[in-house]
Amino acid sequence: MMIKVERGAPTPEELAAVVALVQARAAAAESAEDRSRPARGAWSDPARTVPGAHRRPGPDTWRTSAWPG
Numbered sequence: 001m002m003i004k005v006e007r008g009a010p011t012p013e014e015l016a017a018v019v020a021l022v023q024a025r026a027a028a029a030e031s032a033e034d035r036s037r038p039a040r041g042a043w044s045d046p047a048r049t050v051p052g053a054h055r056r057p058g059p060d061t062w063r064t065s066a067w068p069g
Helices: 012-036
Strands: none
């Protein structure tokens, strides 16, 4: 981020205050964007509808792979 002073001669304290304000506004805008998107819950996860997705592979998995879910 670059801030350019067009007129005047601000003190270092004044510049620090402006930079802090700009950073705080940018952080607030980012957090507002994050809140605008709803979190995806487990109920809406498409992988939940795949039969057998909860099974972990094991040594005899190939035998049970043709069994109905």
